[in-house]
Amino acid sequence: MSQTVFAPWSDPGAKPLIEFRNVTKRFGDFTAIDGLSLGIYEKEFFALLGPSGCGKTTMMRMLAGFETPTEGSILLSGQDLGRVPPNRRAVNMMFQSYALFPHLSVWENIAFGLKREKQDKDAIDARVTEMLRLTRLEKFKSRKPHQISGGQRQRVALARSLAKAPKLLLLDEPLGALDRKLREETQFELMDIQEKTGTTFVIVTHDQEEAMTVASRVAVMDEGRLVQVATPPEIYEQPATTYVADFIGDVSLIAGRAKPAGERVEIAWAEGQPPIVATSETSLSTDQSVHFAIRPEKVHISKERDETRPNLLQGKVEDIAYLGNISTYHVRLSDGTLLKAQSTNHRRLANRGITWEDEVYLSFTETAGVVLTE
Numbered sequence: 001m002s003q004t005v006f007a008p009w010s011d012p013g014a015k016p017l018i019e020f021r022n023v024t025k026r027f028g029d030f031t032a033i034d035g036l037s038l039g040i041y042e043k044e045f046f047a048l049l050g051p052s053g054c055g056k057t058t059m060m061r062m063l064a065g066f067e068t069p070t071e072g073s074i075l076l077s078g079q080d081l082g083r084v085p086p087n088r089r090a091v092n093m094m095f096q097s098y099a100l101f102p103h104l105s106v107w108e109n110i111a112f113g114l115k116r117e118k119q120d121k122d123a124i125d126a127r128v129t130e131m132l133r134l135t136r137l138e139k140f141k142s143r144k145p146h147q148i149s150g151g152q153r154q155r156v157a158l159a160r161s162l163a164k165a166p167k168l169l170l171l172d173e174p175l176g177a178l179d180r181k182l183r184e185e186t187q188f189e190l191m192d193i194q195e196k197t198g199t200t201f202v203i204v205t206h207d208q209e210e211a212m213t214v215a216s217r218v219a220v221m222d223e224g225r226l227v228q229v230a231t232p233p234e235i236y237e238q239p240a241t242t243y244v245a246d247f248i249g250d251v252s253l254i255a256g257r258a259k260p261a262g263e264r265v266e267i268a269w270a271e272g273q274p275p276i277v278a279t280s281e282t283s284l285s286t287d288q289s290v291h292f293a294i295r296p297e298k299v300h301i302s303k304e305r306d307e308t309r310p311n312l313l314q315g316k317v318e319d320i321a322y323l324g325n326i327s328t329y330h331v332r333l334s335d336g337t338l339l340k341a342q343s344t345n346h347r348r349l350a351n352r353g354i355t356w357e358d359e360v361y362l363s364f365t366e367t368a369g370v371v372l373t374e
Helices: 056-064 106-116 121-134 150-163 180-197 208-214 232-237 242-247
Strands: 018-027 030-040 045-049 071-076 091-094 168-172 200-205 217-222 225-230 252-261 264-268 276-279 289-294 300-302 313-322 326-333 338-344 359-363 370-372
Touching: 018 056, 030 056, 030 071, 030 225, 045 056, 045 180, 045 208, 056 071, 056 091, 056 168, 056 200, 091 150, 106 121, 106 150, 121 150, 121 180, 150 180, 180 208, 200 208, 208 232, 217 232, 217 242, 225 232, 225 242, 242 252, 242 289, 242 370, 252 338, 264 289, 276 370, 300 338, 313 338, 326 359, 338 359
Parallel strands: 045 200, 045 217, 091 168, 168 200
Antiparallel strands: 018 030, 018 071, 217 225, 252 264, 252 289, 264 276, 289 370, 300 359, 313 326, 313 359, 326 338
């Protein structure tokens, strides 16, 4: 039986859970968010991604109610949040520091918000027990925060945030305090919990890998604007601009001038070098300035010259980044351009054929890269 693909954003009839409508936020003369419009759908795991100062945290703080838009409006389930105070919103926020109460047990930390609402004792017991099971913390329920690990504290904060069953959970760099291995494990736990609860998650992060791993869609931001909003595969394989291509993953960018011929395009990029032959979905004019973006894993590297291979370029290995499962080769072409190629390390180190200063040939197919106009 085929599984239904989750993509409400591609359904013209679907209404977003959250809507930013022409939202601008200024702090004095500084514009943090600039005329931004965006829809986030129910049950999405949505990532706001960008460098420090791009406006992603300001967006989250406006959703939580800690900041108000200078212009425009933010809607949750069709309701304008402008006049709704933070404590009356169906929104919860999980902070990077976790902000757990050190004198309370794990159980009491999770129950705290429910007790403040003066919920029935049996209902609190049932809800906390459910959250402990969901986050696999049953056997730690009597411990204080200092008696459990960083990863477990992170799960307590998550359980406490979800206990009140918010429509929307905001996560501000939630895994920043964890070491790399634990962070990777916790990413999958977050995805699993989000799927089980059906809560809409919005995560703020500057970690590209994290956003690409957990999110159903990613919004790449720069200077208060959305540069591209798309699924992780679309962001990676079809970046809208050189900024997105460069910000997400590893990439080689080559500037040149286009000579279109139908769907194919020849890119003249360096004196004495053959043109790069690529394909483009956007219509280009002759001699138009473009950038050709190609990921290292799409570039084949060899010491043998094979004239049958498309886009064949010659260069010298300048550097090698050994990452265990893969190696990235930095190859300097004769005109000075640096191009990266990647290969899987099938063999042990001693048996590998390419090393520093080797003359090599790089090649890639016509559809391997993306032609960008901005």
